[in-house]
Amino acid sequence: MRDGEIQAAGIWKRFRADRQRMLLRDQLDRVKRRLRGRSNAHGYRWALRDVDLAVGPGESIGLIGPNGSGKTTMLRLLAKVMYPYAGRVAVGGRVGALIDVRAGIHPDLTGAENVYLYGSLLGVSRREVARRFDEIVAFGELETAIDRQVKFSSSGMHVRLGFAIAAFTEPDVLLVDEVLAVGDAAFQQKCLDRMRAVLAQGTTVVFVSHDLQAVESICERAVWLREGVVESDGPVRQVLGDYRRTVEQAAEILTPALGVVRVVKTEIRGPGGDTPVSQRPLEVKLLLESPEPLWAAMSIGVSEGPATPIFLLGHEALLPAGQTELRCEIPFLPLPRGRFYLWFGIIESTRDLVPWHPVGQFEVLGPELTPTPRGILRMAPVQVTPTWEVEQR
Amino acid sequence: MTQASTRATEPPPDTLFRLKVRLVPAVREVWQRRELVRTLAERDLRVRYKQAFLGIAWSILTPLALMVVFTVFFQRVAKVDTGGAPYALFTYLGLLPWTFFSTSVSQGGQSLVTNNQLVNKVYCPREVFPLASMAVAAVDTLLATLVLGLLFAITGFAPKPTTVWVPVLLVVQVAFTFGVTLVMSAVLVFLRDLRHVLPIILQLGLFATPVAYGMDVVSPQLQVLYSALNPLAAVIDGYRRTVLLGLPPDWQLLGPGAVTSALLLAFGYVVFKRLEPGFADYA
Numbered sequence: 001m002r003d004g005e006i007q008a009a010g011i012w013k014r015f016r017a018d019r020q021r022m023l024l025r026d027q028l029d030r031v032k033r034r035l036r037g038r039s040n041a042h043g044y045r046w047a048l049r050d051v052d053l054a055v056g057p058g059e060s061i062g063l064i065g066p067n068g069s070g071k072t073t074m075l076r077l078l079a080k081v082m083y084p085y086a087g088r089v090a091v092g093g094r095v096g097a098l099i100d101v102r103a104g105i106h107p108d109l110t111g112a113e114n115v116y117l118y119g120s121l122l123g124v125s126r127r128e129v130a131r132r133f134d135e136i137v138a139f140g141e142l143e144t145a146i147d148r149q150v151k152f153s154s155s156g157m158h159v160r161l162g163f164a165i166a167a168f169t170e171p172d173v174l175l176v177d178e179v180l181a182v183g184d185a186a187f188q189q190k191c192l193d194r195m196r197a198v199l200a201q202g203t204t205v206v207f208v209s210h211d212l213q214a215v216e217s218i219c220e221r222a223v224w225l226r227e228g229v230v231e232s233d234g235p236v237r238q239v240l241g242d243y244r245r246t247v248e249q250a251a252e253i254l255t256p257a258l259g260v261v262r263v264v265k266t267e268i269r270g271p272g273g274d275t276p277v278s279q280r281p282l283e284v285k286l287l288l289e290s291p292e293p294l295w296a297a298m299s300i301g302v303s304e305g306p307a308t309p310i311f312l313l314g315h316e317a318l319l320p321a322g323q324t325e326l327r328c329e330i331p332f333l334p335l336p337r338g339r340f341y342l343w344f345g346i347i348e349s350t351r352d353l354v355p356w357h358p359v360g361q362f363e364v365l366g367p368e369l370t371p372t373p374r375g376i377l378r379m380a381p382v383q384v385t386p387t388w389e390v391e392q393r
Numbered sequence: 394m395t396q397a398s399t400r401a402t403e404p405p406p407d408t409l410f411r412l413k414v415r416l417v418p419a420v421r422e423v424w425q426r427r428e429l430v431r432t433l434a435e436r437d438l439r440v441r442y443k444q445a446f447l448g449i450a451w452s453i454l455t456p457l458a459l460m461v462v463f464t465v466f467f468q469r470v471a472k473v474d475t476g477g478a479p480y481a482l483f484t485y486l487g488l489l490p491w492t493f494f495s496t497s498v499s500q501g502g503q504s505l506v507t508n509n510q511l512v513n514k515v516y517c518p519r520e521v522f523p524l525a526s527m528a529v530a531a532v533d534t535l536l537a538t539l540v541l542g543l544l545f546a547i548t549g550f551a552p553k554p555t556t557v558w559v560p561v562l563l564v565v566q567v568a569f570t571f572g573v574t575l576v577m578s579a580v581l582v583f584l585r586d587l588r589h590v591l592p593i594i595l596q597l598g599l600f601a602t603p604v605a606y607g608m609d610v611v612s613p614q615l616q617v618l619y620s621a622l623n624p625l626a627a628v629i630d631g632y633r634r635t636v637l638l639g640l641p642p643d644w645q646l647l648g649p650g651a652v653t654s655a656l657l658l659a660f661g662y663v664v665f666k667r668l669e670p671g672f673a674d675y676a
Contacts, residue, residue: 012404
């Protein structure tokens with residue numbers, strides 16, 4: 001087995017569904033439930049079912065999937081923190097795992113003491129930490145936290161501390177779990193840069209995140225886990241595209257029937273009533289039904305990813321009782337080719353007349369967007385047509 | 394791609410995972426991570442001293458207080474045959490190994506549970522957690538041993554040259570303590586009630602061990618059996634014979650004690666390794 005290689009085959013992992021803790025009060029609680037005639041539903045819940053993952057040295061893999069799909073469990077198995085119920089896991093070379101970097105940090109110790117503690121947890125010798133101490137402090141921007149007990153620092157500081165040390169370990173395989181969630185934008189970009197630098201040195205990276213943009217900017221390949229099963233495994237753009245679509249479809253299914261005003265019908269048309277085209281006019285027609293005359297502040301949004309709109313349009317108008325047609329014309333559609341979702345809501349400070357939810361989806365024809373160079377967090381896709389001039393001065 | 398619906402609901406039985414334990418690589422790995430043991434012990438000590446007003450004094454106060462209590466009560470009430478040595482020294486020599494043992498077992502026994510954040514999230518050989526607790530107990534004992542020097546000065550009693558035997562006794566003592574600590578730490582992850590039972594057992598253990606009294610309370614025929622069941626008895630007796638009385642250790646007692654300790658250490662390690670795959674799931 002080569003350094004940096006991961007071979008996991010036929011992995012099964014289960015947890016007790018009802019964690020039978022052995023504390024006396026839990027036991028008493030169970031007895032009580034028994035006495036009331038309610039049975040205890042124990043048994044097991046499978047966290048991973050027959051998962052295969054083969055990664056070559058220097059590859060970068062993103063593990064994606066909704067909460068509870070087994071991503072973190074998989075990472076823990078690779079890190080040897082946990083053992084599988086069935087199957088084989090083999091990882092070649094030194095493994096560096098960043099699974100909740102706050103775990104190793106003790107609140108009562110100072111930043112400096114924690115740097116040494118976390119360093120030796122990750123297997124970096126004290127001498128090595130001492131040698132690179134200034135670098136670590138500079139990378140994590142930890143100057144203010146060094147002499148202070150960590151409990152008096154912000155939670156962002158904890159993550160920076162953890163990542164700063166971890167960034168200086170030189171593993172063959174780096175496992176990273178959602179560590180970038182905390183930390184400000186600049187630090188996130190710094191962490192991504194660092195991970196890409198590590199990748200460039202030939203380290204294998206397995207990255208778990210809900211931040212699909214971060215996954216896309218780091219990983220070449222993505223594995224999508226769904227309820228403990230590999231749903232899809234392939235090039236990152238393809239897998240993320242599939243994943244985004246199901247998340248959005250799920251959002252649509254979850255559309256609430258609440259709200260005072262009802263959206264009866266949605267129509268989205270391009271020029272001449274056809275499919276919308278990039279950089280051409282777009283017309284949106286919504287048929288609304290209100291039980292009473294209402295002054296409504298309406299919002300229309302277009303999204304590619306769930307809930308976060310690419311652009312938002314607002315309009316206030318009086319809705320009479322009964323059905324009303326709302327027409328909105330966009331003279332110049334700034335979207336590239338792709339599939340988009342139309343969101344609508346009438347939101348007031350005290351109540352939502354219509355909760356913010358997707359009311360339709362549409363295809364846009366047109367040119368493809370300029371590909372994002374890897375390493376830049378991808379922005380929401382907006383089609384802009386500039387004119388370029390390159391002139392020597 | 395296989396559809397989830399057509400998937401098996403259970404893994405094939407022949408693929409079930411078994412942790413392969415090979416002794417030499419496992420021990421070597423712990424040795425390679427000895428710095429981590431030190432760092433974890435240092436963490437516990439630092440945290441303790443940051444929080445407690447008396448700080449470092451607590452290491453000394455526990456055995457010292459017991460020594461005073463025993464000296465006041467036992468010496469008056471029950472005449473203990475110390476072989477001519479001052480009773481304070483006699484009992485303090487018993488208290489040192491006992492305190493090391495009981496601190497190791499109570500702290501080390503809980504080490505996997507109290508460090509569950511790390512057990513769950515960071516890979517390292519799991520043995521480092523009980524070992525770090527033992528290291529902390531060792532530092533406490535070392536500090537408490539300084540008081541022993543003071544006691545010698547006060548009582549005007551000097552340690553005998555046979556004190557050179559102490560390292561041998563120390564090996565037996567540490568082996569026994571490590572064995573018990575390993576078993577406790579592993580079992581406690583799954584049987585949390587032990588956490589509440591442990592202090593009671595340790596309290597009883599103090600009186601089942603010749604700390605306040607001497608080996609001679611047990612009839613000579615039973616002393617070998619006693620040492621085999623409780624190696625600490627043989628160890629403590631050995632300390633008193635070598636340091637206070639100028640005699641070599643009683644090999645007839647220390648032998649069985651050493652055998653028990655070795656067996657217990659082996660047993661403890663097997664138990665620990667057997668239960669290890671479940672630590673992260675339950676801790």
